[in-house]
Structures are given as C-alpha cells and as structure tokens.
Amino acid sequence: MGNRAVVVVDVQNDYFPGGLYTLDGIAEASANVGKVLEAARARGERVIHIRHIFPDAGAPFFRPDSEGNEIHPSAAPQEGETVIVKNFPNSFQKTDLKEVLDADGIKDVVVVGAMSHMCIDATVRASSDFGFKTTVVQDACATRAQEFGGVTVPASQVHATMMAALAFAYADVIDTDAFLKG
Template sequence: MSKHALIIIDIQNDYFPGGKWTLDGADRAADNAASILAATRSKGDLVVHVRHESESSDAPFFTPGSNGAQIHPKVTPLANEPVVLKHKVNAFLNTELKTVLDQHEIEAVTVIGSMSHVCIDAFTRAAADFGYNATVIHDACATRDLEFNGVSVPAAQVHAAYMASLAFAYAQVISTTDYLAGNTRDAAI
C-alpha cells in the first residue's frame, strides 16, 4: 500500500467569475475538487494546497497580496494542511513541495486544479519524472479557450488534448465519480 497525497493546484479566486482570468467550468471543477478533498480528509491522507502568486504587480492575474491570488473558499485549507507558494508554472520548481512529499514518504499523488494545459500538465509530468504514481481527476480541473497562430481552440478541446497526453504516458486520468468509487490503479488511493 502506497502513501498518498492529494495535491490541489491553483484553485484561486481569479479563475472564477468576477476574477481577472476566468476559466471555463471553474465552478463545476471546484465542486468536484471539494468532493475529492472531503473524501481525502476523511481517509486521513495528506492534502497539499498549491497557491500561485505572481512576482509582479503588473501580472494579468494572481497579483501579490490580492484577493484574486487567494485560495477559493470551496477548497479552503485546514490549519494542518500545507500550503505551498509558487511563482512558476511547475509546482516543484523553487518550492518546498518535493520536501513536503518526501517528509511524508508519499509514493502516489492525485492532482486537481487549474489550469489543465499549464500547471496541471507541468506538475503531473514532473511528478511522474520524480517517480510518483500520478492520478489526475479530469473533471476537477479547468482551463480556458486558447489561440495559437490564428487558430482558436475551445477550452473543452484544450482540456481534452492535455488530458489525453497525460493519460498516454504520465498518469491515470479518471473522473471524480470513478475516483470516489475507488476505481483507480492504486488501491491505496
């Protein structure tokens, strides 16, 4: 049986309606995240919150000290749950995240949060490279429409492309329903 941690990445106010960088389906993803968080807490597994804050007050979102950079109330950390502050896309880069996981002898991680195509992707790939058994709960993650080279890509397609890529080589990618029902590769999760 492996030691498991839930990693909640960047479920922060700026991503919700009224915020500076609204994501498609942020509320729905956060509701699923809240269900996963409650189940994880009831099992006594480690929960680690990751909060992104820009280093510049000129940033388009998550500006230092702003309400938008705060963790959304749907997934408010408990006093005993670590909150890792990051300034880069990859939650492991220049943070204490790896140290926290190692101190708890974590072997398996489940990730939820935002944005699917950036921070969730970067965390999951790095976690796999570090040897963690990774699971992504796809409907507890959110993203937004993108544009590249004159091509508009709807959020649903952005999300699907990144989840397909992660599922191919980096993680088990499943729904909230399957996760809560225990339909995972790792019985410890």
C-alpha cells in the same frame, strides 16, 4: 495517513467569475475538487494546497497582495493542511513540494485544480518524472480557450488534449466518481 497525497493546484479567486482570468467550467471543477477533498480527508490522506503568486504586480492575474491570488473558498485549506506558494507553472519548481511529499513517505500523488493546459500539465509531468505514481482527476480541473496561429481552440478541446497527453505517458486520468470509489 497512508502514502497518497492530494495536491490542489491554483484553485484561486482570479479563475472564478469576477476574477482577472476566468476559466471555463471552474465552478463545476471546483465542486469536484470539494468532493475529492472531502473523500481524501475522510480517508486520512495528505492534502497539500498550491497557491500561485506572480512576483510582479503587473502580472495578468494572481498579483501579489491581491484577493485574486487567495485560495477560493471551495478549496479552502483546513487546519494542519500545507499551503505551498509557487511562482512558476510547475508546482515543484523552486518550492519544497517534493521534500514535503518525501518526508511523509508519499508514493502516490493525485492532482486537481487549474489550469489543465499549464500548471496541471507541468505539475503532473514533474510528479511522474520524480517517480510518484500520479493520477489526475480530470473533471476536477479547468482551463480556458486558447489561441494559436489565428485558430481559437475551445476550452473543452484544450482540456481533452491535455488529458489525453497526460494519460498517454504521465498519469492515470480518472473522473471524480472513480476517485470517490477508490
């Protein structure tokens, strides 16, 4: 199996058109997630799916017992792949993700999914802080425009800013083609 795992964060129905919190570029990002998954599976690498469910039925998305919190078919787990449910942006917070990785002797963590500015950011930083060699496949991640102080920041700039910050000190940031070659 090796010592690398691909962690697929929150590729869930609510982020897709028709969902409660649609992301810009989610179709393209999820297509790249599919390529990453196919390559990882062919290499015999560990695949772990993260599924965010807010405990409050009044949450803006990923509500309990909803179709929106289900993993999207483009990233569907295969038999034997672990699915970890989380309630916070950081996939390690109050989950057994670290224990699962440690039990398998994982040293390298590859992160894909959504949202670049929130759960990807929090998960990547935690992964690095725990000592894992961490990689983000940037074009297999998606986000949406953000507003602050009356300024709307387009999704492409939100994504680029997050990837630049992660590349500065927390992770190798690559694209799908680079992952497929390596």
